[in-house]
Amino acid sequence: xxxxxxxxxxxxxxxxxPTELVERAAHGGFAAIALTDHDNVDGVxxxxxxxxxxxxRTVAGIELSIEPGAGFDRFHLLGLGIDPSxxxxxxxxxxxxxxxxxxNARILANFRRLGFEMxxxxxxxxxxxxxxxxxxxxxxxxxxxxxxxxxxxxxxLLPESPAATRCYEERFHPSQEEAFAVVxxxxxxxxxxxxxxxxxEWKDVGCDFDAAARGLAALKEKxxxxxxxxxxxxxxxxxVEFARIAxxxxxxxxxxSDFHGANKPTIPLGMEVADAVAAPLLERLAE
Numbered sequence: 001x002x003x004x005x006x007x008x009x010x011x012x013x014x015x016x017x018p019t020e021l022v023e024r025a026a027h028g029g030f031a032a033i034a035l036t037d038h039d040n041v042d043g044v045x046x047x048x049x050x051x052x053x054x055x056x057r058t059v060a061g062i063e064l065s066i067e068p069g070a071g072f073d074r075f076h077l078l079g080l081g082i083d084p085s086x087x088x089x090x091x092x093x094x095x096x097x098x099x100x101x102x103x104n105a106r107i108l109a110n111f112r113r114l115g116f117e118m119x120x121x122x123x124x125x126x127x128x129x130x131x132x133x134x135x136x137x138x139x140x141x142x143x144x145x146x147x148x149x150x151x152x153x154x155x156x157l158l159p160e161s162p163a164a165t166r167c168y169e170e171r172f173h174p175s176q177e178e179a180f181a182v183v184x185x186x187x188x189x190x191x192x193x194x195x196x197x198x199x200x201e202w203k204d205v206g207c208d209f210d211a212a213a214r215g216l217a218a219l220k221e222k223x224x225x226x227x228x229x230x231x232x233x234x235x236x237x238x239x240v241e242f243a244r245i246a247x248x249x250x251x252x253x254x255x256x257s258d259f260h261g262a263n264k265p266t267i268p269l270g271m272e273v274a275d276a277v278a279a280p281l282l283e284r285l286a287e
Contacts, residue, residue: 001031001278005059005080006193006228006256009035011043012063013134015261018047020189024269026054027227032282033171034080036193036256037094040130042083059285060084063193064096065171066179072215076110077179078228078254081285082188083170089186092174097129110167111136111156116145133157134263136167149263161202162230180223189284191254192219194196196238207238213245226252226281232267233258243277252281 002003007021008014016024018035025033029073033045033056044060050059082089111118118139125135137152139147144209146152156167195212196202205229216227229242230253246253255278 001275002028002272003030003032003278004253004257004259004270005032005034005061005191005254005281006036006078006231006259007033007259007269008037009043009047011040012037012130013036013132013260013263016259016265018043019050020059021056021259021269022047022050025056025058028270030056030270031278032057032059032081032285034061034078034256036061036063036078036080038063038065038130039093039100040131041082041089041093041131042075045186051125061188062093062183063099064179064183065173067173067175067214068198069176069219071211072198074175075176075199076194076197077176077183078191078193078282079183079186079188080191080254082183082186084186086180086186092178092182093129096172098176099277100130100132103149103169103171106169107133107136107167108202112229113166114167116140117284134260138263150273177224184223187254189281190223191252192216192224193228193256194231194232194233194258195227195242196234198249199242207241209241209245212242212251215246216251217249220249220251224251225284226254227257228234228254230255230271230273230277231258232271253277254281 050056052205060082066075066077069127124137137149140152141147155165159168180190219258227246230239231248255273
C-alpha cells in the first residue's frame with residue numbers, strides 16, 4: 001500500500017498547502033497520510049477537513065526536535081494521532097516556539113555580521129508562526145546569494161558549515177520525558193523519526209546498529225511507541241536493519257518520506273509499504 005506518515009506543509013517549512021497534500025494523496029490512492037509540521041499544528045484543521053471531503057484517511061501529527069540523549073546528536077519525534085486542541089500540547093508548543101524564536105534572533109544577528117540584512121522581510125517566508133532554516137535558505141536563493149537550497153545549508157545553516165560563514169545556532173530542545181508525556185496526553189503515539197540521523201556521522205559512514213538498538217531499548221522504557229524504520233533517505237540495508245531492531249524490541253513500525261515540496265525537490269511524496277508492515281500502526285491509530 002501507499003502511505004506517508006512524515007509530511008510537511010506551508011504551516012512549517014514545506015511548500016505545499018495542507019489541502020494540496022491531501023489532493024496528491026487522493027490522486028495517488030494513498031491508504032493514509034499524516035501531516036507532521038515542525039513544532040505546530042496550524043495546518044491540521046485544513047488537512048483533516050480536506051481528508052474528509054476527498055475520502056482520504058488523514059492523521060493529525062507533529063514533528064518535535066527533542067533532547068537526543070547522551071552519545072547522540074539529533075532526535076526528531078513524530079507525534080501521530082494527536083488532538084491538536086489539547087491544552088497541554090498547546091502550552092508545550094508555546095514554550096517550544098519561544099525557544100525557536102530566540103534561536104532565530106541569533107541566526108539573524110549572525111547573518112547581519114556577514115552583511116545580510118534579512119530582518120525586514122524574512123518573516124514573509126514563514127506562512128505561520130514557525131520560521132525555520134529552509135526559510136533563511138529560500139531568502140538567500142531568491143536573492144542570488146546561493147545557487148541552491150543545499151548550498152545555502154552547506155555554507156551557512158549547518159553545524160558543520162565553514163566557521164567563516166556559519167550562521168547556525170542551536171535551539172531549545174525539550175526533554176524526552178516531557179515530549180513523550182505531552183504527545184501521550186494529546187492522545188498520540190510517539191515515533192522516532194529517521195533514526196539514521198540520531199548520530200551525525202551515521203549519515204556519512206553508516207549506522208552503528210548495535211548502538212541504535214541499545215538506545216532504542218532505553219527509549220522504550222521511557223515511553224517511545226515506534227520507529228520510522230522505513231524512511232525515504234535510508235539505504236536499503238538501513239530499512240531492513242531498523243525494521244528488524246524495531247520488531248525485536250516490540251515497537252510499531254512507521255514509514256515516511258519527509259516530504260517538503262520544492263524545499264527538498266528530490267524527495268517525492270509517499271512510501272510503498274507491505275500491508276502486513278503497515279497494519280499494526282494503522283490499527284493503533286484507529287483506536
